[in-house]
Amino acid sequence: MAPKKNAAQPAPSAAATSQSSTTAAGSVPAPVGAAPVSTPVSAPAAKSAPANWDKVLQNIYSYYMNETPQRTKLIDVFLVFIAVVGALQFLYCILAGNYPFNAFLSGFGATVGQFVLTISLRIQTAAANKSDFPEVSPERAFADYVVCSLILHFFCVNFIN
Amino acid sequence: MAAKTQGPAVGYTTESTRTLLRVVILCFIAAAAISSRLFSVIRFESIIHEFDPWFNFRATKYLVANGFHKFWDWFDDRTWHPLGRVTGGTLYPGLMVTSGAIYHALRTLTIPVDIRNICVLLAPACSGLTAFATYLLTNEMTTSPSAGLLAAVFMGIAPGYISRSVAGSYDNEAIAIFLLVFTFYLWIKALKLGSMLWGALCALFYGYMVASWGGYAFITCLLPVHALVLIAMGRYSTRLYVSYTTWYALGTLASMQIPFVGFLPIKTSEHMPALGIFGFIQLIGFIQYVRSAISGRQFQTFLVTILVATFGLGLLGLVALTSLGYVAPWSGRFYSLWDTGYAKIHIPIIASVSEHQPTAWPSFFFDLNFLIWLFPAGVYLCFQDLKDEHVFVVVYALFGSYFAGVMVRLMLTLTPVVCVAAAMAASQILDTYLSWKSATPVEEQEAPKKVKGGLRGSDKPNVGIYSNLTKVMVSGSMLVYLLMFVSHCTWVTSNAYSSPSVVLASRMPDGSQHIIDDYREAYQWLRQNTKEDAKVMSWWDYGYQIGGMADRPTLVDNNTWNNTHIATVGKAMSSREEVSYPIMRQHEVDYVLVVFGALLGYSGDDINKFLWMVRIAEGIWPDEVKERDFFTPQGEYRVDEGATETMKNSLMYKMSYYNYASLFPAGQAADRVRGVRIPDQGPVLNTLEEAFTSENWIIRIYKVKDLDNIGRDHANAAAFERGQKKKKPTKKRGARVLRVD
Numbered sequence: 097m098a099p100k101k102n103a104a105q106p107a108p109s110a111a112a113t114s115q116s117s118t119t120a121a122g123s124v125p126a127p128v129g130a131a132p133v134s135t136p137v138s139a140p141a142a143k144s145a146p147a148n149w150d151k152v153l154q155n156i157y158s159y160y161m162n163e164t165p166q167r168t169k170l171i172d173v174f175l176v177f178i179a180v181v182g183a184l185q186f187l188y189c190i191l192a193g194n195y196p197f198n199a200f201l202s203g204f205g206a207t208v209g210q211f212v213l214t215i216s217l218r219i220q221t222a223a224a225n226k227s228d229f230p231e232v233s234p235e236r237a238f239a240d241y242v243v244c245s246l247i248l249h250f251f252c253v254n255f256i257n
Numbered sequence: 258m259a260a261k262t263q264g265p266a267v268g269y270t271t272e273s274t275r276t277l278l279r280v281v282i283l284c285f286i287a288a289a290a291i292s293s294r295l296f297s298v299i300r301f302e303s304i305i306h307e308f309d310p311w312f313n314f315r316a317t318k319y320l321v322a323n324g325f326h327k328f329w330d331w332f333d334d335r336t337w338h339p340l341g342r343v344t345g346g347t348l349y350p351g352l353m354v355t356s357g358a359i360y361h362a363l364r365t366l367t368i369p370v371d372i373r374n375i376c377v378l379l380a381p382a383c384s385g386l387t388a389f390a391t392y393l394l395t396n397e398m399t400t401s402p403s404a405g406l407l408a409a410v411f412m413g414i415a416p417g418y419i420s421r422s423v424a425g426s427y428d429n430e431a432i433a434i435f436l437l438v439f440t441f442y443l444w445i446k447a448l449k450l451g452s453m454l455w456g457a458l459c460a461l462f463y464g465y466m467v468a469s470w471g472g473y474a475f476i477t478c479l480l481p482v483h484a485l486v487l488i489a490m491g492r493y494s495t496r497l498y499v500s501y502t503t504w505y506a507l508g509t510l511a512s513m514q515i516p517f518v519g520f521l522p523i524k525t526s527e528h529m530p531a532l533g534i535f536g537f538i539q540l541i542g543f544i545q546y547v548r549s550a551i552s553g554r555q556f557q558t559f560l561v562t563i564l565v566a567t568f569g570l571g572l573l574g575l576v577a578l579t580s581l582g583y584v585a586p587w588s589g590r591f592y593s594l595w596d597t598g599y600a601k602i603h604i605p606i607i608a609s610v611s612e613h614q615p616t617a618w619p620s621f622f623f624d625l626n627f628l629i630w631l632f633p634a635g636v637y638l639c640f641q642d643l644k645d646e647h648v649f650v651v652v653y654a655l656f657g658s659y660f661a662g663v664m665v666r667l668m669l670t671l672t673p674v675v676c677v678a679a680a681m682a683a684s685q686i687l688d689t690y691l692s693w694k695s696a697t698p699v700e701e702q703e704a705p706k707k708v709k710g711g712l713r714g715s716d717k718p719n720v721g722i723y724s725n726l727t728k729v730m731v732s733g734s735m736l737v738y739l740l741m742f743v744s745h746c747t748w749v750t751s752n753a754y755s756s757p758s759v760v761l762a763s764r765m766p767d768g769s770q771h772i773i774d775d776y777r778e779a780y781q782w783l784r785q786n787t788k789e790d791a792k793v794m795s796w797w798d799y800g801y802q803i804g805g806m807a808d809r810p811t812l813v814d815n816n817t818w819n820n821t822h823i824a825t826v827g828k829a830m831s832s833r834e835e836v837s838y839p840i841m842r843q844h845e846v847d848y849v850l851v852v853f854g855a856l857l858g859y860s861g862d863d864i865n866k867f868l869w870m871v872r873i874a875e876g877i878w879p880d881e882v883k884e885r886d887f888f889t890p891q892g893e894y895r896v897d898e899g900a901t902e903t904m905k906n907s908l909m910y911k912m913s914y915y916n917y918a919s920l921f922p923a924g925q926a927a928d929r930v931r932g933v934r935i936p937d938q939g940p941v942l943n944t945l946e947e948a949f950t951s952e953n954w955i956i957r958i959y960k961v962k963d964l965d966n967i968g969r970d971h972a973n974a975a976a977f978e979r980g981q982k983k984k985k986p987t988k989k990r991g992a993r994v995l996r997v998d
Contacts, residue, residue: 155550213502228451229451
């Protein structure tokens with residue numbers, strides 16, 4: 097799910113490195129364990145088969161550009177935004193300390209939660225997954241999304257202290 | 258009886274009639290579940306049972322009296338005497354808030370109900386809901402219409418669950434089991450539909466569960482394991498992604514709202530599997546997306562590098578964080594789940610609790626009766642058409658059985674899955690063999706099911722049973738088993754699980770019931786004859802009861818959060834008076850309470866628990882208290898003449914047997930619990946004086962003497978006083994005590 101969002105931003109060639117790092121940070125939003133995960137992906141990739149990788153990423157990029165409907169791309173932009181916000185919070189936590197830990201947790205939790213909820217929405221509205229969700233129409237998916245987000249933010253606000 | 262009614266239910270054709278019948282049957286099941294739990298109220302009275310419920314009751318009363326906010330910030334200075342306890346932040350508030358809400362709801366409906374009755378009847382009421390939740394859960398597993406109803410019946414009356422939910426056992430488990438089953442139902446539902454809404458509901462009930470019971474960790478571990486097994490079986494689907502991530506993101510935040518849980522979900526190892534799977538499933542989701550984008554060869558390179566790198570680094574990161582102390586390693590209770598000997602060696606306080614002992618084999622049969630042998634059959638049936646939800650039952654069955662084998666109290670978490678699996682097996686048998694009885698449309702309906710349910714290995718279609726004799730015999734024996742199950746459950750409930758343990762019952766020679774009410778007699782005495790803030794020292798088992806019934810501050814109670822403080826009490830109990838007295842003075846103890854069953858033959862008394870006090874004290878002061886000293890050179894634990902000097906001089910022994918021999922004619926004093934003769938010359942108490950002894954001598958209360966007002970030590974003063982009354986024998990004794998000093 098993550099590739100779309102990174103692919104959406106930079107030029108194809110530059111996407112190579114930035115993609116994998118953002119991906120991991122976004123897709124493995126575990127509070128503490130996440131940081132180490134992010135770098136490795138790009139590192140061994142570059143080592144093992146640089147030429148091959150270039151191709152792989154190019155394929156993904158073109159697939160994304162051609163196959164994704166405009167609406168979904170809009171969701172992806174939001175995903176990128178959330179990922180960036182989450183990464184910023186995490187960076188702050190590492191650099192400046194986690195003093196109001198409640199606040200950090202609820203802020204970070206809100207981004208992670210919103211991220212996975214948005215991805216869920218994206219999955220449920222994608223035409224390719226129609227067979228997986230016979231009972232979930234796009235409208236229903238959006239309603240679910242709104243309800244879940246409300247619950248999520250209620251908890252976050254309550255936890256912020 | 259409801260089990261029998263469901264047979265005819267199959268016979269009706271119209272959907273609405275069936276639904277109506279099902280509702281009626283479910284109501285009957287709920288009624289049966291509730292009424293079988295009322296034995297204790299009928300036999301005894303509407304009273305809170307045992308130990309922990311007394312604390313919950315006291316907390317509920319506080320909540321009702323002071324409101325939610327005060328309850329949340331409650332600092333209790335009447336427990337753990339010099340220390341106090343931040344009660345609001347160290348309890349699971351779900352239970353109290355639930356009964357508080359019910360109380361206020363009934364008040365607004367102008368139904369004046371005593372809060373005690375709500376507390377007493379909460380557990381039976383929830384058992385009805387549990388039966389319903391089990392029905393829903395089972396219906397997700399199978400297409401058979403009878404399985405759900407059978408599961409509901411089983412769940413309603415299985416002794417394994419009744420043991421923790423009779424009327425009056427107002428404990429966290431009372432509502433937690435309902436929440437457990439219902440959370441599982443919502444999880445299965447979310448997984449099947451891949452719906453965010455169901456996932457969010459699952460998370461909400463998970464949050465409620467976290468608020469109610471420490472056993473929530475079972476869900477926290479089981480759902481990730483289920484997800485992991487599904488992924489490992491190649492059953493990853495976008496539905497799994499949606500339901501799991503929704504549940505985890507919302508559920509974790511919900512659980513962090515409880516002050517007692519707080520940051521634990523991201524800091525302790527128990528919660529790490531859920532977090533790990535959450536990360537892992539993101540990765541899988543990403544890989545799945547990429548797979549649809551690029552060709553196979555390219556995908557493989559991509560996959561291998563990404564998987565190896567992520568896993569290696571994730572694991573390394575976790576290990577590093579744990580060793581650096583950011584993530585707390587597994588707690589003691591969890592170690593004792595893997596290694597049953599662990600607690601005994603390292604944490605005697607955990608091992609000393611009887612419900613933390615490993616389960617004995619017979620108790621599986623005792624608590625589950627014929628369900629326990631239908632259980633494997635039901636799990637086997639799950640393999641027949643293995644869908645995601647059946648994998649859940651299999652995983653749950655495996656984990657549940659293991660944990661139930663390790664700890665007696667976890668039998669409770671096993672019971673739901675046993676009921677579900679056993680109901681699937683039983684309904685399979687009944688559906689196959691009962692078809693002769695029903696009208697034609699049922700056979701129509703049943704035929705496709707049989708074909709679907711056929712074993713994957715066998716090519717032959719399942720045609721059913723030809724001989725009527727076979728049908729009669731099999732369904733007849735099944736009926737007998739069901740009836741035996743009902744009678745067994747009723748018998749177990751009425752005989753084993755309905756005793757409040759605050760009030761004891763015995764039979765008179767003529768068969769009539771005799772109530773032994775020593776506990777309440779003693780607590781009432783404390784309430785009426787002591788100062789409001791008189792501190793009572795007793796072993797921690799009775800802390801909650803003293804707080805709840807006598808309303809007096811205690812030194813230690815069943816919360817057991819401070820091992821050192823408990824060990825201090827253990828030391829005071831197991832040392833000589835000269836050592837104990839300063840300890841009691843330092844803790845401002847006014848009264849000491851011991852439970853003594855020798856007269857009545859009540860085996861759960863303090864002398865039998867004494868070795869645990871010694872062990873726990875020895876854990877902190879190995880030089881001053883030694884367990885070995887309480888055993889004779891032959892290694893026996895004796896209380897009669899052969900008892901060791903340490904034993905005879907310990908405060909606990911003295912308080913228990915003080916003046917006991919005077920009840921009997923000379924040479925006849927006997928201890929009926931341990932079945933030995935007690936020496937006529939009883940122990941002498943210098944620093945304590947007997948304040949109260951209950952009717953059957955079960956509870957004895959001693960008052961701690963003040964310092965002597967002309968500066969003598971207590972031994973001297975006591976000897977002097979005795980010297981005034983009697984002359985010869987006491988002088989000798991006084992002198993002996995002096996020398997000991």
